[in-house]
Amino acid sequence: MNKVAIVGAGITDCRSRWVEATYWDLFQRATRRTLEDAKITAAEVDSVVYGIYNDIFEHQAIPESALTGMIGMNLKPGTRVTSGGATGFYAMRTAIMEVASGVSDTVLCIGGEKATDCYDPQSKSATPMVIDTIAKSWDPFFEYPLGATAADSYMQMCMGYNDQYPNDIGDSVVRAKIIEMLCRQGNKNPFGQRRDETVTVEQVLASRWIIAPFLRLLEACMYTEGAAGVLFASEKKAREISERTGVPPIWVKGVGAANESYQAGRGGSYKPLHSIVSDRVAAERAYKMAGVKPSDIQLVELHDAFIAQFMITMGEMGFVPLGKTRTLVDDGIMADIRELGDTKRPKKGQLLLNPSGGLIFGGHFVGGSNMFSMWSARREMIKRQMPLALIHGTGAINAVFGGALIVELEDGGVR
Amino acid sequence: MNERKMILGDVWNLPREVSEVTGKDPGTFLQFNTHMVTFYQQTYGELSRFFLALRDGRLIGSHCGTCKQVMVPAATWHCPTCDFAEMTEVDLPHRGVLAATAPITIFPSASFIGDAPFARGYVDVATDAPIASFLPSRLRTTTGLPRPGIFVKGVELKPVFEDVRIGSIRDIFWVPMSEVPAKLRDKKPLLASALNFETPPAPAVERSTAGAKALKDALAAMKTLAGKIDKSPRAQKDLSGRTHAIGIKTGGGNFTLHVASSAIRIEMGLPKKPDFVMVAKDPAIFTRWVADGSLTDAAVEGNLWLPHKEAFGILPILDRLPRSVRRDVK
Numbered sequence: 001m002n003k004v005a006i007v008g009a010g011i012t013d014c015r016s017r018w019v020e021a022t023y024w025d026l027f028q029r030a031t032r033r034t035l036e037d038a039k040i041t042a043a044e045v046d047s048v049v050y051g052i053y054n055d056i057f058e059h060q061a062i063p064e065s066a067l068t069g070m071i072g073m074n075l076k077p078g079t080r081v082t083s084g085g086a087t088g089f090y091a092m093r094t095a096i097m098e099v100a101s102g103v104s105d106t107v108l109c110i111g112g113e114k115a116t117d118c119y120d121p122q123s124k125s126a127t128p129m130v131i132d133t134i135a136k137s138w139d140p141f142f143e144y145p146l147g148a149t150a151a152d153s154y155m156q157m158c159m160g161y162n163d164q165y166p167n168d169i170g171d172s173v174v175r176a177k178i179i180e181m182l183c184r185q186g187n188k189n190p191f192g193q194r195r196d197e198t199v200t201v202e203q204v205l206a207s208r209w210i211i212a213p214f215l216r217l218l219e220a221c222m223y224t225e226g227a228a229g230v231l232f233a234s235e236k237k238a239r240e241i242s243e244r245t246g247v248p249p250i251w252v253k254g255v256g257a258a259n260e261s262y263q264a265g266r267g268g269s270y271k272p273l274h275s276i277v278s279d280r281v282a283a284e285r286a287y288k289m290a291g292v293k294p295s296d297i298q299l300v301e302l303h304d305a306f307i308a309q310f311m312i313t314m315g316e317m318g319f320v321p322l323g324k325t326r327t328l329v330d331d332g333i334m335a336d337i338r339e340l341g342d343t344k345r346p347k348k349g350q351l352l353l354n355p356s357g358g359l360i361f362g363g364h365f366v367g368g369s370n371m372f373s374m375w376s377a378r379r380e381m382i383k384r385q386m387p388l389a390l391i392h393g394t395g396a397i398n399a400v401f402g403g404a405l406i407v408e409l410e411d412g413g414v415r
Numbered sequence: 416m417n418e419r420k421m422i423l424g425d426v427w428n429l430p431r432e433v434s435e436v437t438g439k440d441p442g443t444f445l446q447f448n449t450h451m452v453t454f455y456q457q458t459y460g461e462l463s464r465f466f467l468a469l470r471d472g473r474l475i476g477s478h479c480g481t482c483k484q485v486m487v488p489a490a491t492w493h494c495p496t497c498d499f500a501e502m503t504e505v506d507l508p509h510r511g512v513l514a515a516t517a518p519i520t521i522f523p524s525a526s527f528i529g530d531a532p533f534a535r536g537y538v539d540v541a542t543d544a545p546i547a548s549f550l551p552s553r554l555r556t557t558t559g560l561p562r563p564g565i566f567v568k569g570v571e572l573k574p575v576f577e578d579v580r581i582g583s584i585r586d587i588f589w590v591p592m593s594e595v596p597a598k599l600r601d602k603k604p605l606l607a608s609a610l611n612f613e614t615p616p617a618p619a620v621e622r623s624t625a626g627a628k629a630l631k632d633a634l635a636a637m638k639t640l641a642g643k644i645d646k647s648p649r650a651q652k653d654l655s656g657r658t659h660a661i662g663i664k665t666g667g668g669n670f671t672l673h674v675a676s677s678a679i680r681i682e683m684g685l686p687k688k689p690d691f692v693m694v695a696k697d698p699a700i701f702t703r704w705v706a707d708g709s710l711t712d713a714a715v716e717g718n719l720w721l722p723h724k725e726a727f728g729i730l731p732i733l734d735r736l737p738r739s740v741r742r743d744v745k
Contacts (some may be wrong), residue, residue, distance in 0.1 A: 165569040
């Protein structure tokens, strides 16, 4: 496999609703910023990969067709990827494979979403209709008719995990403490949706229930409108762009992906309810390819759809023991951004988790959320000189799609 | 003649119009009402056998003679792990075990507004098989609304069949076996009309001195709130058009919450004809409610017993009152 680097990234402002822009404009803005960051023109891009979760939010079938000319990709190959919540991860994987195979030298990976134009006439608000649209990720035969939603599928996993490992994610104060820390980090993200908010432990514990007993309103990711782009390049092209920008390339070291069965069950190939196996297998594959261990990595941008799932995924990926993920807080493993400031690396044994504020405070525009995470990881690696980072993506009902990317900063930091 | 139920009611429609909207940036923008609706006559195809069996009051799975797994529901007839070997139909027992503690949905999607709170979980039906998938299931209780502690991992469950079945996964639901009278536990199929979901018995609550003191505080707080509502246009709007007499049993004594004429009134004792009766061991939840707490949360957490979802639907309106009063004072 040829070497692949990240040489540019750009995102739009993350907003609960963009009345000022259609998804056409959001994708164009993110493309413009990505290319400006890499100091290249659209003409220099060989190919494009789109991350677009569904057609309903964009309100157009084949939405990528309308984007082609709008983002300067006329007559270039374009592939649209859609893999639930993990759409961004799988779009980046596709772009990486295109460069690694030698087919293209520069691939733009661009993703975004315009969800909250949806409207529920009953409640006269967007959210129930957005939830309903995502709930149609379930089949129409057995699950959707029962009122299943994406959130309650993740909560089913959390409750299964809690059955297996009591006294871990069930402590609402521990969960609330993680949220308070993520909020402080989100305050430092200049594009973050909730960058001006202050959320305390007390507020989390007082927020209303969405799904009992693991999901209060302030424990959930947001619905965001926005777009993000990442530019991948071959080694030769990466060195040329790096020379131009003065910014070191970030090398893709490991890519791991695994999707579990849709059907939950006992034994065989069925989805177990107490575990997110897809996260574990995807991370193990990425570690193996990169030749690293979890203990080598101190920077993680994790797909935190919900905070209890954030804790389980940290366990599944091997950063903390399963059943003891609360040690992130209890043992101070999650670094405090107040101590790190804008440039320090976490101490040995500590982790910088979701410095973007994650999907809960930064933004969650599904098709591009994992590109948003990559944008943040690259930014932190460069400014803190951190050598390695892991970017995680999860998706589909019951968190059955999993992906992990490990990237390395050239000449960055001290191992 | 029965009214014919349509897929979409009038509430789902919007006027054909373009309106102005403002956002974060300066300037005025436009938005138009539109839709992206597709209707289906969705075939059940190979799944039809499962749903035909449900209509007949039977539960079936598909069994693989090679790996011995049982797929519940019978979602395929060719084993995905044995080179798609032919699977055979097996009748399943009318009992099962909850595979994992079930979540309780409080804030549902647009299509299920009005149904909350509801529990949904996975039932292990083919418990004798070495490998089996779980049946996605509605979970109901005869003891009021679903609440923590009922649908926990390992609880034995009984499938209940709706009296009128159309060929839908909603033709059945599951109740804790402990709530099914002994003489009905082996019945196949057990029909919903054989159980009482309409008038669940209210839990008994013991009175205590501490409860009486807590009730005194709660009554004082609620009476203060009632006075503030009389001066709050927002709170009055919250209550507009509503008339309720809600009986409340607590560990400190009973009282009635009257809602009428855009106001609330508290009275000791239970009403002769209550809309419904709620039960709370600790009356302090009403003191916390007035101080910007939440009766909804109390119900969700199992500290406020309610007989049905219609009662639950009133709680968000009551929860809004302290906030509305506060906003008007500001």
